[in-house]
Amino acid sequence: MLLEKVFSGGKAEQKVIENIKEHIRTLCSASDCFKKAIEGQDKELMFCVPDLEREGDAIRREIISTIYEGAFLPFLRPNICRFVEIVDEAFDVLEDAAHVFEYLGTTLDKEIEEESIKIADMNLKMCEMLLLAFETLFSKEDLREKNLAIRIYENKIDDIKFDLIEKLRKKEVNNFWEGKMLSDFISYLTHVSDVIEDASDYLYIMNVSLR
Amino acid sequence: MAELIPYAACILIAFGIGSNDTSNALGICIGTGIIKLRKAVLLFGCFVLVGIVLQGQRVINTVGKGILEVDLSILSVSLSISAILIILSNWKKLPLSTTQVIIGSLTGSGVASGIDVNLVSLFKIVFSWIISPLTAFVFAFLIYRLMEKTLSRLSLFYIERTLRFLLLMSGILVAYNTGANELATVLGPVIYSGLISKMPSFLLGASFVFLGAVLLSNRVIETVGKGITALDPYSGFAAQLGAGSCVLLFTFLGMPISTTYCIIGGISGVGMVKGMKTVRTDLIKRMIFNWALAPSVAFLSCYTLIRILRYWS
Numbered sequence: 300m301l302l303e304k305v306f307s308g309g310k311a312e313q314k315v316i317e318n319i320k321e322h323i324r325t326l327c328s329a330s331d332c333f334k335k336a337i338e339g340q341d342k343e344l345m346f347c348v349p350d351l352e353r354e355g356d357a358i359r360r361e362i363i364s365t366i367y368e369g370a371f372l373p374f375l376r377p378n379i380c381r382f383v384e385i386v387d388e389a390f391d392v393l394e395d396a397a398h399v400f401e402y403l404g405t406t407l408d409k410e411i412e413e414e415s416i417k418i419a420d421m422n423l424k425m426c427e428m429l430l431l432a433f434e435t436l437f438s439k440e441d442l443r444e445k446n447l448a449i450r451i452y453e454n455k456i457d458d459i460k461f462d463l464i465e466k467l468r469k470k471e472v473n474n475f476w477e478g479k480m481l482s483d484f485i486s487y488l489t490h491v492s493d494v495i496e497d498a499s500d501y502l503y504i505m506n507v508s509l510r
Numbered sequence: 511m512a513e514l515i516p517y518a519a520c521i522l523i524a525f526g527i528g529s530n531d532t533s534n535a536l537g538i539c540i541g542t543g544i545i546k547l548r549k550a551v552l553l554f555g556c557f558v559l560v561g562i563v564l565q566g567q568r569v570i571n572t573v574g575k576g577i578l579e580v581d582l583s584i585l586s587v588s589l590s591i592s593a594i595l596i597i598l599s600n601w602k603k604l605p606l607s608t609t610q611v612i613i614g615s616l617t618g619s620g621v622a623s624g625i626d627v628n629l630v631s632l633f634k635i636v637f638s639w640i641i642s643p644l645t646a647f648v649f650a651f652l653i654y655r656l657m658e659k660t661l662s663r664l665s666l667f668y669i670e671r672t673l674r675f676l677l678l679m680s681g682i683l684v685a686y687n688t689g690a691n692e693l694a695t696v697l698g699p700v701i702y703s704g705l706i707s708k709m710p711s712f713l714l715g716a717s718f719v720f721l722g723a724v725l726l727s728n729r730v731i732e733t734v735g736k737g738i739t740a741l742d743p744y745s746g747f748a749a750q751l752g753a754g755s756c757v758l759l760f761t762f763l764g765m766p767i768s769t770t771y772c773i774i775g776g777i778s779g780v781g782m783v784k785g786m787k788t789v790r791t792d793l794i795k796r797m798i799f800n801w802a803l804a805p806s807v808a809f810l811s812c813y814t815l816i817r818i819l820r821y822w823s
Contacts, residue, residue, distance in 0.1 A: 369543035436666040509669050510662040
């Protein structure tokens with residue numbers, strides 16, 4: 300029974316792995332919801348992002364406490380915890396973007412709408428790619444390919460971000476708060492991809508740490 | 511009454527082995543949470559007994575009759591001095607090898623008593639002390655290289671699971687060696703002096719090793735367990751298995767050697783793979799100093815004590 304437990308990996312390890320997958324899936328759902336809310340200019344729908352963020356928080360707490368109870372070899376524990384914290388940071392940034400979206404006017408400006416939807420779509424694809432990258436830690440598939448795909452998406456978002464900043468510089472705003480909210484929205488929206496890229500890099504570090 | 515002295519000394523040494531060597535064997539497994547302390551201690555005790563019953567005979571022969579013919583006075587002095595030195599070294603936190611102390615004590619007592627010491631046998635033992643850390647070095651180096659070519663190609667979580675299993679297996683191997691080599695070194699002279707027969711001595715010895723593990727090992731393991739978080743399990747396993755296989759090889763040859771020096775050899779072997787700069791030369795120098803110190807101090811102490819006792823009688 301002891302050997303079976305040791306060799307097949309304990310229940311605690313399985314629980315952590317399943318929870319991490321669930322955590323990333325929840326991030327995908329939040330990104331999808333965010334994208335749909337922007338596409339439909341639907342502020343009511345945007346409330347799903349904070350709800351999913353809270354759900355993600357609960358999963359993160361469960362993962363950390365299971366690891367604290369002794370799941371995985373100690374050498375791997377801080378790396379897994381750090382990865383989960385980074386994914387949680389992506390939730391926070393997405394939630395900030397969702398909050399700021401509520402303060403923007405009734406509809407998004409036409410100049411930035413198209414690019415914002417593109418970024419939200421790429422954020423969603425990056426989250427899905429992150430889930431696939433995490434799953435390669437159980438298979439013989441190459442993590443580097445997924446890692447590279449995430450970096451390519453991030454570069455594309457960076458390019459769009461610079462275009463958006465140029466557009467914002469030329470845009471007339473009625474007051475300070477309108478300009479600030481618009482600037483914050485673009486800033487948060489484009490920062491999500493940076494955090495997902497960090498998470499993907501950390502997966503790579505985790506992958507080589509035990510070799 | 512005089513017959514009780516070797517018994518008492520043996521019990522103390524066996525107790526010391528239990529309190530210190532449980533961490534050598536299963537400290538990593540406990541620290542990493544692969545196995546709980548209670549189960550580890552039980553496993554350690556069982557495999558010490560299995561080790562001495564299945565494979566202790568050759569080392570018992572070498573130490574019990576290969577070096578010199580022991581009598582009660584030699585046995586009493588050498589085991590008492592050994593017990594005192596081992597307790598003192600534990601107290602002062604100086605790593606002295608139990609095996610080296612016992613061999614040094616027996617030789618010192620024999621020379622002082624004018625008994626013929628089999629120099630060929632002694633030379634073989636000392637030679638095995640020199641080559642065993644080097645063998646562990648080579649074994650660990652090769653194991654690490656092999657792991658890089660096999661285990662490293664698996665997925666991360668499969669590596670993690672496999673390492674948990676392998677760490678437990680190498681821990682069990684070290685526990686087995688503790689019985690087959692270290693405890694056999696302690697019991698060899700007592701068995702060949704005719705004080706006690708084999709099986710009762712095996713059971714008694716293993717029981718006191720187990721008792722030492724139950725009562726005192728938790729403090730040593732706690733230290734290892736706390737320090738283990740920074741330990742790379744990949745390197746730890748290669749070093750431990752390298753050392754364990756080396757001790758097993760020398761046990762087959764009937765040579766009493768030190769597990770601790772083999773583990774240091776194993777760690778250096780893994781360090782060599784990662785570059786010579788990672789090997790701490792100051793630690794190697796201290797190890798060589800202790801390596802020479804332990805048998806020398808034991809030899810001189812026993813020699814002096816026997817001379818004094820003979821002078822007064």
